[in-house]
Amino acid sequence: xxxxxxxxxxxxxxxxxxxxxxxxxxxxxxxxxxxxxxxxxxxxxxxxxxxxxxxxxxxxxxxxxxxxxxxxxxxxxxxxxxxxxxxxxxxxxxxxxxxxxxxxxxxxxxxxxxxxxxxxxxxxxxxxxxxxxxxxxxxxxxxxxxxxxxxxxxxxxxxxxxxxxxxxxxxxxxxxxxxxxxxxxxxxxxxxxxxxxxxxxxxxxxxxxxxxxxxxxxxxxxxxxxxxxxxxxxxxxxxxxxxxxxxxxxxxxxxxxxxxxxxxxxxxxxxxxxxxxxxxxxxxxxxxxxxxxxxxxxxxxxxxxxxxxxxxxxxxxxxxxxxxxxxxxxxxxxxxxxxxxxxxxxxxxxxxxx
Amino acid sequence: xxxxxxxxxxxxxxxxxxxxxxxxxxxxxxxxxxxxxxxxxxxxxxxxxxxxxxxxxxxxxxxxxxxxxxxxxxxxxxxxxxxxxxxxxxxxxxxxxxxxxxxxxxxxxxxxxxxxxxxxxxxxxxxxxxxxxxxxxxxxxxxxxxxxxxxxxxxxxxxxxxxxxxxxxxxxxxxxxxxxxxxxxxxxxxxxxxxxxxxxxxxxxxxxxxxxxxxxxxxxxxxxxxxxxxxxxxxxxxxxxxxxxxxxxxxxxxxxxxxxxxxxxxxxxxxxxxxxxxxxxxxxxxxxxxxxxxxxxxxxxxxxxxxxxxxxxxxxxxxxxxxxxxxxxxxxxxxxxxxxxxxxxxxxxxxxxxxxxxxxxxxxxxxxxxxxxxxxxxxxxxxxxxxxxxxxxxxxxxxxxxxxxxxxxxxxxxxxxxxxxxxxxxxxxxxxxxxxxxxxxxxxxxxxxxxxxxxxxxxxxxxxxxxxxxxxxxxxxxxxxxxxx
Numbered sequence: 091x092x093x094x095x096x097x098x099x100x101x102x103x104x105x106x107x108x109x110x111x112x113x114x115x116x117x118x119x120x121x122x123x124x125x126x127x128x129x130x131x132x133x134x135x136x137x138x139x140x141x142x143x144x145x146x147x148x149x150x151x152x153x154x155x156x157x158x159x160x161x162x163x164x165x166x167x168x169x170x171x172x173x174x175x176x177x178x179x180x181x182x183x184x185x186x187x188x189x190x191x192x193x194x195x196x197x198x199x200x201x202x203x204x205x206x207x208x209x210x211x212x213x214x215x216x217x218x219x220x221x222x223x224x225x226x227x228x229x230x231x232x233x234x235x236x237x238x239x240x241x242x243x244x245x246x247x248x249x250x251x252x253x254x255x256x257x258x259x260x261x262x263x264x265x266x267x268x269x270x271x272x273x274x275x276x277x278x279x280x281x282x283x284x285x286x287x288x289x290x291x292x293x294x295x296x297x298x299x300x301x302x303x304x305x306x307x308x309x310x311x312x313x314x315x316x317x318x319x320x321x322x323x324x325x326x327x328x329x330x331x332x333x334x335x336x337x338x339x340x341x342x343x344x345x346x347x348x349x350x351x352x353x354x355x356x357x358x359x360x361x362x363x364x365x366x367x368x369x370x371x372x373x374x375x376x377x378x379x380x381x382x383x384x385x386x387x388x389x390x391x392x393x394x395x396x397x398x399x400x401x402x403x404x405x406x407x408x409x410x411x412x413x414x415x416x417x418x419x420x421x422x423x424x425x426x427x428x429x430x431x432x433x434x435x436x437x438x439x440x441x442x443x444x
Numbered sequence: 445x446x447x448x449x450x451x452x453x454x455x456x457x458x459x460x461x462x463x464x465x466x467x468x469x470x471x472x473x474x475x476x477x478x479x480x481x482x483x484x485x486x487x488x489x490x491x492x493x494x495x496x497x498x499x500x501x502x503x504x505x506x507x508x509x510x511x512x513x514x515x516x517x518x519x520x521x522x523x524x525x526x527x528x529x530x531x532x533x534x535x536x537x538x539x540x541x542x543x544x545x546x547x548x549x550x551x552x553x554x555x556x557x558x559x560x561x562x563x564x565x566x567x568x569x570x571x572x573x574x575x576x577x578x579x580x581x582x583x584x585x586x587x588x589x590x591x592x593x594x595x596x597x598x599x600x601x602x603x604x605x606x607x608x609x610x611x612x613x614x615x616x617x618x619x620x621x622x623x624x625x626x627x628x629x630x631x632x633x634x635x636x637x638x639x640x641x642x643x644x645x646x647x648x649x650x651x652x653x654x655x656x657x658x659x660x661x662x663x664x665x666x667x668x669x670x671x672x673x674x675x676x677x678x679x680x681x682x683x684x685x686x687x688x689x690x691x692x693x694x695x696x697x698x699x700x701x702x703x704x705x706x707x708x709x710x711x712x713x714x715x716x717x718x719x720x721x722x723x724x725x726x727x728x729x730x731x732x733x734x735x736x737x738x739x740x741x742x743x744x745x746x747x748x749x750x751x752x753x754x755x756x757x758x759x760x761x762x763x764x765x766x767x768x769x770x771x772x773x774x775x776x777x778x779x780x781x782x783x784x785x786x787x788x789x790x791x792x793x794x795x796x797x798x799x800x801x802x803x804x805x806x807x808x809x810x811x812x813x814x815x816x817x818x819x820x821x822x823x824x825x826x827x828x829x830x831x832x833x834x835x836x837x838x839x840x841x842x843x844x845x846x847x848x849x850x851x852x853x854x855x856x857x858x859x860x861x862x863x864x865x866x867x868x869x870x871x872x873x874x875x876x877x878x879x880x881x882x883x884x885x886x887x888x889x890x891x892x893x894x895x896x897x898x899x900x901x902x903x904x905x906x907x908x909x910x911x912x913x914x915x916x917x918x919x920x921x922x923x924x925x926x927x928x929x
Binding site for chain 2: 143144145147148150151153154155157158159161162163165166168169170171172173176179180183184186187188189190191192193194195197198199200204208239240385386388389390392393396399400403404407408410411414415419420
């Protein structure tokens with residue numbers, strides 16, 4: 091395994107983590123947007139607040155990781171992408187900024203009017219950001235970013251493959267979020283909400299699956315290099331993705347929500363891995379390979395050191411956070427009414443929660 | 445030739461030299477960096493301040509301290525969220541605005557960013573655990589969740605500053621026949637120049653966060669809220685700010701040592717040295733350079749050379765020793781630099797005065813003028829830090845990597861249409877500022893009114909909020925009763 095391949099693999103692992111973990115957070119915005127009026131949507135929106143509140147910032151850092159690995163490991167292809175795809179990049183960025191800011195603002199809003207305003211901004215930008223990030227992926231994969239950069243700012247992404255990958259991105263995010271939220275609602279004993287989310291997830295999953303396979307039709311002509319990779323090297327993982335998707339729908343149908351999360355993650359991770367394998371060995375398809383685009387060897391070694399430290403330090407910490415969010419102590423709907431004690435008394439006495 | 449013709453000619457020369465997209469790109473970077481750096485200060489310093497308050501609460505079993513720590517945690521959640529997204533803007537802008545820099549030197553300067561990313565990762569993870577861990581984890585373990593945040597603040601600052609230090613003092617590569625070779629990424633991370641610059645920024649972060657938080661409680665005391673809650677809320681961050689404000693002038697001075705060797709053009713601009721003096725240079729306070737002549741400066745003989753060079757005889761090397769195309773914008777750099785120093789010394793003077801009088805058994809917290817001044821110190825500390833960044837960044841021009849790459853070479857091929865994006869960014873950042881202010885103020889008001897937690901308005905009403913008898917910070921309630929009487 092060459093040095094530049096190892097760095098590319100570490101970079102792509104970041105893309106995968108961002109797609110799964112960050113994707114689920116973005117997808118919550120889709121469900122928030124479609125949750126209905128403020129009275130009807132209140133339980134779902136409260137659940138979304140509770141579910142993504144502790145984790146979204148940590149999950150968001152995968153994006154920073156990807157950008158840094160990219161510009162340090164493969165600087166010229168990074169510059170070429172930035173000078174070509176600046177329109178979707180700026181739009182995705184606006185979505186990311188508005189999503190994060192308005193989510194935090196909504197959580198502490200005083201009035202319903204404020205919460206509605208921030209909520210609409212949060213939900214809309216949560217749908218737009220993954221769409222534009224998806225078009226960027228599709229543009230890279232269909233060979234629309236020239237090696238020298240400064241490609242056409244519009245035709246480079248307003249094309250069949252990028253638009254399909256944008257839509258797939260929105261769909262997979264909403265699918266993941268739906269499955270996760272269903273399981274969260276069930277674990278918290280909110281059965282009516284879990285039932286509603288189950289239906290939502292089934293619909294979103296079926297539609298997204300259909301879009302993924304419909305996208306294969308234009309990809310054959312629009313992105314021949316990617317198509318070739320998908321049909322050969324990446325075929326097993328694409329099949330795995332299809333299996334994962336179907337298994338998720340079956341599990342949701344049979345109300346096995348915990349297991350459904352595993353298969354849903356498998357399905358989405360496999361789609362992403364399919365893209366990565368499909369376009370290997372290109373960083374910019376038909377333009378720059380992993381080998382050609384790599385930066386200095388000393389820097390690549392340094393990056394692998396950083397990745398090793400991340401694996402040793404960040405991954406366990408992230409696992410601890412995700413474990414806590416799933417633990418019973420973190421999942422009570424609220425303190426039972428009638429307990430008129432100052433909360434700090436619980437801390438003084440050193441007990442958890444009675 | 446009159447002045448207007450001169451100006452027109454100068455404008456033409458600028459237009460010919462700079463692509464239309466350069467100035468909006470620089471303004472865009474200045475806006476997003478200048479906005480983010482304030483929040484980054486809170487990200488670096490706030491965890492340690494919260495830790496001190498939380499620790500005090502646990503050790504002394506003091507509910508007021510615990511309440512303050514919990515509230516500050518919630519405030520930091522809002523600040524950290526907008527800090528995270530505005531930091532992401534910078535990551536994108538490195539490529540969108542400066543592809544020439546990133547494409548050419550990405551693998552030289554990138555490694556510190558990778559470590560900064562790890563630090564930020566850990567900070568985000570432990571912030572999530574700390575915020576949502578109140579009442580859900582064993583108390584001591586919960587407190588320990590703040591420690592990684594304070595440490596990653598140090599590492600993250602160091603790594604980001606390493607990149608900026610590299611732009612001022614590039615190391616770790618050779619340029620041979622236009623090709624960049626012999627790249628040593630670790631040399632960038634452990635650049636000797638980094639440490640002092642890091643120390644300067646790290647201390648500045650504690651000044652910004654410490655004074656800003658203290659200012660909030662000073663303003664509260666001015667409104668007559670003289671409870672323990674306000675006094676504690678003022679003193680703990682003020683203690684951090686005190687140490688930082690006392691250290692900062694010395695750290696800054698040490699950072700400036702050797703600047704005549706590293707970046708003589710920046711030093712000349714700082715000191716407003718148009719020409720090289722014969723003998724020791726005076727310290728020129730204020731003033732501007734017009735047509736190569738210093739106007740309106742208050743000159744103190746010898747002091748310029750003494751401070752900048754530690755010499756009573758050597759002059760500060762003037763701009764006359766530097767080719768004209770390498771001159772930075774002198775006046776802007778000079779005034780920003782001195783604004784930073786003036787504000788820094790003012791803040792240092794204020795803390796010295798407070799502690800001196802306290803040692804003499806006089807508490808300035810009962811003096812309305814002192815409280816009025818303290819209520820502005822947050823803004824002053826932010827202004828000092830921004831002025832410092834303007835001084836060092838504008839003073840580095842026209843280089844993006846000093847002596848190696850000009851800013852024009854790094855900029856993307858954008859047209860003047862980039863001004864439109866800049867205008868939209870001003871609106872976006874303005875909206876985020878307003879949003880944060882509205883939400884934070886409403887949080888403070890609801891806390892004052894006795895809300896124990898802050899339920900989202902569309903959510904089910906929290907049983908805690910219904911139990912009107914349960915309040916945080918009982919001393920505030922007593923005070924409210926008194927006020928009602």
